Structures are given as C-alpha cells and as structure tokens.
Amino acid sequence: xxxxxxxxxxxxxxxxxxxxxxxxxxxxxxxxxxxxxxxxxxxxxxxxxxxxxxxxxxxxxxxxxxxxxxxxxxxxxxxxxxxxxxxxxxxxxxxxxxxxxxxxxxxxxxxxxxxxxxxxxxxxxxxxxxxxxxxxxxxxxxxxxxxxxxxxxxxxxxxxxxxxxxxxxxxxxxxxxxxxxxxxxxxxxxxxxxxxxxxxxxxxxxxxxxxxxxxxxxxxxxxxxxxxxxxxxxxxxxxxxxxxxxxxxxxx
Amino acid sequence: xxxxxxxxxxxxxxxxxxxxxxxxxxxxxxxxxxxxxxxxxxxxxxxxxxxxxxxxxxxxxxxxxxxxxxxxxxxxxxxxxxxxxxxxxxxxxxxxxxxxxxxxxxxxxxxxxxxxxxxxxxxxxxxxxxxxxxxxxxxxxxxxxxxxxxxxxxxxxxxxxxxxxxxxxxxxxxxxxxxxxxxxxxxxxxxxxxxxxxxxxxxxxxxxxxxxxxxxxxxxxxxxxxxxxxxxxxxxxxxxxxxxxxxxxxxxxxxxxxxxxxxxxxxxxxxxxxxxxxxxxxxxxxxxxxxxxxxxxxxxxxxxxxxxxxxxxxxxxxxxxxxxxxxxx
Numbered sequence: 001x002x003x004x005x006x007x008x009x010x011x012x013x014x015x016x017x018x019x020x021x022x023x024x025x026x027x028x029x030x031x032x033x034x035x036x037x038x039x040x041x042x043x044x045x046x047x048x049x050x051x052x053x054x055x056x057x058x059x060x061x062x063x064x065x066x067x068x069x070x071x072x073x074x075x076x077x078x079x080x081x082x083x084x085x086x087x088x089x090x091x092x093x094x095x096x097x098x099x100x101x102x103x104x105x106x107x108x109x110x111x112x113x114x115x116x117x118x119x120x121x122x123x124x125x126x127x128x129x130x131x132x133x134x135x136x137x138x139x140x141x142x143x144x145x146x147x148x149x150x151x152x153x154x155x156x157x158x159x160x161x162x163x164x165x166x167x168x169x170x171x172x173x174x175x176x177x178x179x180x181x182x183x184x185x186x187x188x189x190x191x192x193x194x195x196x197x198x199x200x201x202x203x204x205x206x207x208x209x210x211x212x213x214x215x216x217x218x219x220x221x222x223x224x225x226x227x228x229x230x231x232x233x234x235x236x237x238x239x240x241x242x243x244x245x246x247x248x249x250x251x252x
Numbered sequence: 253x254x255x256x257x258x259x260x261x262x263x264x265x266x267x268x269x270x271x272x273x274x275x276x277x278x279x280x281x282x283x284x285x286x287x288x289x290x291x292x293x294x295x296x297x298x299x300x301x302x303x304x305x306x307x308x309x310x311x312x313x314x315x316x317x318x319x320x321x322x323x324x325x326x327x328x329x330x331x332x333x334x335x336x337x338x339x340x341x342x343x344x345x346x347x348x349x350x351x352x353x354x355x356x357x358x359x360x361x362x363x364x365x366x367x368x369x370x371x372x373x374x375x376x377x378x379x380x381x382x383x384x385x386x387x388x389x390x391x392x393x394x395x396x397x398x399x400x401x402x403x404x405x406x407x408x409x410x411x412x413x414x415x416x417x418x419x420x421x422x423x424x425x426x427x428x429x430x431x432x433x434x435x436x437x438x439x440x441x442x443x444x445x446x447x448x449x450x451x452x453x454x455x456x457x458x459x460x461x462x463x464x465x466x467x468x469x470x471x472x473x474x475x476x477x478x479x480x481x482x483x484x485x486x487x488x489x490x491x492x493x494x495x496x497x498x499x500x501x502x503x504x505x506x507x508x509x510x511x512x513x514x515x516x517x518x519x520x521x522x523x524x525x526x527x528x529x530x531x532x533x534x535x536x537x538x539x540x541x542x543x544x545x546x547x548x549x550x551x552x553x554x555x556x557x558x559x560x561x562x563x564x565x566x567x568x569x570x571x572x573x574x575x576x577x578x579x580x581x
Contacts, residue, residue, distance in 0.1 A: 150476070
C-alpha cells in the first residue's frame with residue numbers, strides 16, 4: 001500500500017529550481033534513506049511532500065487537511081528545537097496532540113502509546129528529566145520518541161541520527177528498520193552512507209535538481225553515482241557481518 | 253506541583269485578596285458593616301461606598317489581572333520567548349494614544365465614557381494595522397516587527413500630543429493616566445470591559461493545544477495538525493480584545509503580563525497549555541495584591557498601580573534572570 005506518493009513535485013526559490021519533476025511512491029514495509037550532498041534539497045523535498053511549503057506538482061499528503069495529515073505522517077525537523085523546560089514524558093506526549101480534541105487529557109490509549117515510545121527509545125530512566133538539560137544526543141532520542149508516539153503509518157525524519165553516538169545511531173536505525181518490518185514506512189535523510197546501506201531497504205539519491213537514482217542500496221551507490229554526485233570513491237563489500245560500505249577519498 | 257493543587261492555591265489566594273480589597277479604603281469601614289453594606293443595600297453611604305467604589309475597583313482589578321496574565325502566557329507561548337509580553341503587538345500603546353487624545357481634546361471631560369471608548373478605538377486601529385502587516389501567511393517574526401513598529405508610532409504620536417499640548421493640566425492628567433490605576437472605577441467600566449474581555453479570554457483559552465505543539469517549533473507544530481495562521485489570528489484578536497479593554501478601563505499596567513507567566517512556568521512543568529489558566533489566576537492575584545499595597549502604602553497620596561507593578565516587577569524579573577543564569581552556568 002502506498003503511504004506517500006509524489007508526482008512531478010518541484011520547488012523553486014528566488015526563481016532558482018531546487019528540484020523539479022520528482023516522482024516516487026513509498027509503501028508500507030519500506031525504510032527509505034534519502035541521501036545526497038548538502039544543498040541537494042533533501043529537507044525541501046520532505047517538507048514539500050508534507051505540504052509544509054508550497055510546491056508544484058502533486059503529493060498525496062500535501063493535499064490533506066492538516067488535522068488528517070497529522071494522523072498519516074509524523075515529521076521530525078532537522079532543527080531539534082525544544083523551547084520550554086518540559087519533562088521527557090510531557091514532550092513525548094505532545095505526539096498525541098493530533099488525537100486529542102481541544103482541551104482533553106491523555107486517555108489510557110494515549111498514555112500507553114507514550115509508554116511504548118519511551119520504552120522503544122530506551123528512555124525509561126529519563127521520564128521526569130527536563131529535556132532542555134539533556135545532552136544533544138539524548139534530546140534527539142526524546143524527539144524520535146515523540147514521533148513514535150504519534151503512531152502514524154509513515155514517519156519522516158530529517159537527519160535523525162546526526163550527533164548521536166555510534167551505539168545510539170545503530171539503535172535508532174534498528175528502531176526505524178523494525179518499524180518498517182511491522183508494516184509502517186520510514187523516510188529519513190541521512191549522511192552516513194555506511195549505516196544507510198546496512199539498514200535501509202531502499203535509497204533515493206538526490207542531486208542535479210532531481211532524483212539521480214532510486215532503488216536498493218547496491219543499485220544506487222554505484223561508483224559512477226558516487227563520483228558524479230558526491231565526488232568521492234568508496235569501498236564496498238558483502239561480508240559475513242552484512243554489507244560494509246566506507247567512503248574513501250575525495251575525487252579531484 | 254500537581255496542577256489541581258496549584259489551581260486551588262491560586263484560587264484561595266485570589267479569593268482572600270478579593271475580600272481584603274473590599275475591606276481596604278480611606279473610609280475605614282469595619283468588616284461587618286462592609287459586608288452588610290455590600291449585601292443588604294440600605295441606600296446609606298456604606299452601601300454606596302461598597303457597591304459603587306470598592307466592588308467595581310476589585311472587579312476591574314480581577315478582570316485586568318486575568319487579561320494581562322492570560323495574554324502574557326499566550327504571547328510567550330506563541331513567540332516561544334519568555335521575554336514576550338502582551339503589549340508587544342502594539343495594542344496597548346495604540347489604546348493609550350486613543351485615551352490621550354480623549355483627554356487632550358477634552359472629550360473625556362464632557363462625556364464620561366469618552367476616554368475608554370477612544371482607547372478601544374485606538375486598539376481597533378492597531379489591530380487593523382497588525383492584520384495588514386502580519387496577516388495571513390506570515391511568521392512570528394513579522395508579528396514582532398509589526399508590533400514594534402505600531403508601538404513606536406503610537407508612542408511617538410502620544411509624545412507629540414504631550415509636546416504640543418497648550419494645556420499643562422491636560423498634559424498632567426495624561427501623564428498620570430498613563431501610569432495606570434484602578435481608583436474611581438465604576439460598574440459602568442466593568443460592564444464596558446467585561447463583554448470584550450470574555451470574548452478575548454474565550455479565544456485565548458482555545459490556544460493551549462497549539463501552544464503545546466509549538467514547544468517543538470513551527471514546522472513540527474504544523475506537522476502535528478496545528479493551523480498556525482488560524483492560531484496567530486486568534487492570538488491577535490484575543491489579545492487585542494483583552495488588552496484593548498484593559499487599557500481602556502485601567503491605563504497601561506506593565507510587567508504583569510511579563511513576570512507572572514515567568515514565575516508560574518516552573519510550577520506547571522513549563523507546559524504552555526497549563527500556563528494559560530495558571531497565569532490568568534496569577535495575574536489577578538498580582539494585580540489585587542498590588543492594588544491593596546497602593547492603598548495601604550501611601551494612603552493620603554494615590555500611588556499609581558502601574559508604578560508599583562513596575563517597581564516590584566522589575567527587580568523580581570532581574571532576580572529570575574540571575575536564577576536562570578546560575579542554572580545554565
């Protein structure tokens with residue numbers, strides 16, 4: 001089943017195209033890594049697909065009412081903004097807002113979703129801690145838990161693992177992969193190609209004002225694409241411990 | 253602190269201050285006489301003092317406090333800045349300009365409601381400007397900039413009126429009015445302000461959910477299904493209603509909308525939605541306490557309410573800044 005379907009999506013800013021004619025579908029069970037160099041338009045593409053910025057073309061999420069869209073897709077922006085010194089539990093509960101009519105409190109279902117999200121991100125010991133006093137990596141995990149509590153079929157995250165330590169990077173990627181296995185879908189923009197290869201079911205490579213390649217990690221990360229889009233070479237091998245992918249040096 | 257406990261404490265405090273406010277005054281009436289005058293009207297002077305002077309004063313105080321506290325909490329929540337205050341969108345400065353014009357032209361002298369009505373007119377003009385400058389499809393930054401521009405313009409025009417005023421008595425009256433006060437308010441003021449304030453309170457009270465979501469920033473809030481344009485318009489109209497009406501009946505009273513949400517934030521776990529009702533109650537508590545202090549501190553000479561709230565509010569605010577600095581260090 002298709003959870004996100006964009007057709008001929010294009011965004012221009014100050015008369016300059018960021019990307020154009022982008023079309024793809026994301027269905028349940030997929031963990032899509034959105035990759036591309038800085039400035040390729042990864043963030044812009046996800047925001048346009050959600051309908052947070054105006055764009056040409058069509059996206060099924062952008063055409064929904066905001067209230068309904070919040071039940072279909074969760075979004076974690078790159079800027080990990082937490083303004084007020086609220087507790088971890090309070091912040092994760094913000095993810096339940098789409099289910100709450102104005103002024104009502106969390107019911108048992110909401111509370112259960114919050115508990116599951118907190119457990120899944122390994123935050124049980126942090127429940128009553130103040131989010132703004134946590135470290136950057138811990139804050140990122142709290143914000144991911146907030147997204148999980150929203151319990152949407154599709155999750156979209158902008159560089160969710162940037163700034164996390166290796167253990168938490170792997171754990172987070174495993175959480176996303178297991179969500180996909182449960183029948184949901186995840187789209188995450190990533191810069192760590194090694195983790196992308198190991199955990200994502202599919203990669204979309206952005207560059208040159210559009211989608212350069214779209215497919216399984218091995219199809220997308222071929223040497224020509226790497227050289228042309230990222231300007232790097234890489235070492236790749238299937239090992240008994242899974243795929244290992246290591247960018248090596250800058251070309252030219 | 254449990255929300256219910258906090259609400260109950262604030263409510264009891266407010267009730268006690270309301271009763272005290274009814275009992276304090278130059279007429280020096282005893283407790284029993286006060287309440288028999290208030291409840292069992294006998295057309296005597298006691299009833300007159302209680303019903304026409306003290307009761308409206310206390311009521312306007314509560315209404316003013318709720319308005320300042322609630323709109324302050326909403327404004328800080330929307331702008332995601334603990335330094336925001338309800339005057340930021342330029343409504344209070346414009347309402348003050350309207351009132352100043354009423355005093356200067358002598359309208360307030362010939363027609364008792366001239367001043368509050370002109371103040372409401374000033375607030376209305378400010379809302380029109382803010383809608384043109386920061387209407388649909390703009391951001392919180394545009395709202396701040398538009399508010400600063402409108403405040404500056406209204407302030408400059410107020411200064412101009414003072415500057416060219418040929419009448420020193422009018423100038424004197426203007427300056428005293430601008431300090432804010434609850435003295436000599438009548439039930440007419442209550443009935444004039446109450447409908448607008450009720451409307452504004454109702455609008456601001458609906459913002460809790462959206463303000464909670466805004467804890468994560470505008471992008472995340474929008475993706476949580478919050479319509480930011482609608483939220484901003486509700487905030488502007490609600491704040492304009494309560495602050496316009498408050499300025500019309502009590503002058504400009506500063507610092508309450510800024511300090512009260514700041515003091516209460518830690519007590520509600522920093523949740524913007526809980527801060528709304530807590531600040532409304534806390535604002536009323538602060539205004540009533542300040543208005544009692546004004547009457548007790550210098551009984552012969554009327555100390556202005558706005559002067560006292562600033563005198564108490566500014567050091568309190570400094571203390572909070574030092575506390576925050578210590579925590580972040």
